[in-house]
Amino acid sequence: MKDTIFTRIQAKYDALSPTHRKIADYIRQNYIEMTYQSISEISQKIGVSTGSITNFCKLMDYKGFQQLHDELRQVAKGEIFPLRDIQDSITTESLGEGARILQQVLEMNIENLQATFTDHLEQNFTAALTQLKKARNIYILGLRSCYALSYYFYFMLKDIGFNNVHLLSLGTGDIFDQVANVRRGDLIFSISFQTYTQATCDVTAYFLKRGAASVALTDLQSSPIAHGAKAVLIAKNATSTFSYVSAITILNALVIGLGRSDQDKTMRCLEERKALLQEQHVHLM
Secondary structure, three states: OOOOHHHHHHHHHHHOOHHHHHHHHHHHHHHHHHOOOOHHHHHHHHOOOHHHHHHHHHHOOOOOHHHHHHHHHHHHHHHOOHHHHHHHHHHOOOOOOOHHHHHHHHHHHHHHHHHHOOHHHHHHHHHHHHHHHHOOOEEEEEOHHHHHHHHHHHHHHHHOOOOOEEEOOOOOOOHHHHOOOOOEOEEEEEEOOOOOOHHHHHHHHHHHHOOOEEEEEEOOOOOHHHOOOOEEEEOOOOOOOOOOHHHHHHHHHHHHHHHHOOHHHHHHHHHHHHHHHHHOOOOOO
16 A cells, blocks of 8 residues: 555554644645645644644654655645546446436536535625626636637627627737736636636636636636635535536626626627627527
8 A cells, every 4th residue: 555644644643632633634634725824724734833733733643744745746636637637427337328418417516515605605696796896807718628718708798798808818929928917906807716727726726816807617716716816616526527517607697797786888798799690690580
């Protein structure tokens, strides 16, 4: 068996003090989230001192917290690689065959939606609406697989008359040129899920440095793009099949909420868009 923090905890658990057992239990249950937390944040979560965490690390035969933290990042990197969920879904026998796959995936997505709707999300959803309504400019950023979500949100906001919305892209490699004039009063709506795209984190941090606000759509409160955000919208992916169903549901709700905030304007914009599409014969019918 490979020697890891988990095997070391198992071997020494019975001999641990109550404080060290609290730390061990936290690691077992939250080791992925820990990779985005500092020792101070972890100590606050557990309710123990940073010194106790350092002593625990040494008791587990690590030089200190940083060595343990580095190991957890390697463990997490192997487990949360986005394609791994797709690989597991394809190879697992529990999903069955044929139409049974469809039924199982539908059931999993229902679980994801149920896990997503929490008091925390309700409060942050209201805060997100407030921030989006008052922003001078809204910049939407989601890269790699999250680009589909960012484009969808951008498209829908344009449809309901938000002419102050901008879609950021890495396509030409000039993303920082696109946001050179960002200042207080502007807002970035960042979308990123494990294993968090570096550029999304960097651009979000740049907005905060310039005094702009941020709203994050992500999967953990400890996500890098959640730091400093005015609202953090947590879209759960509680099942083994990777899915953006919860995320796109939150985006749909935001569009409806923003549209209802000025119904006359929204309806006028929709009618104008409908007339334009008909004039240009965009749709078959």
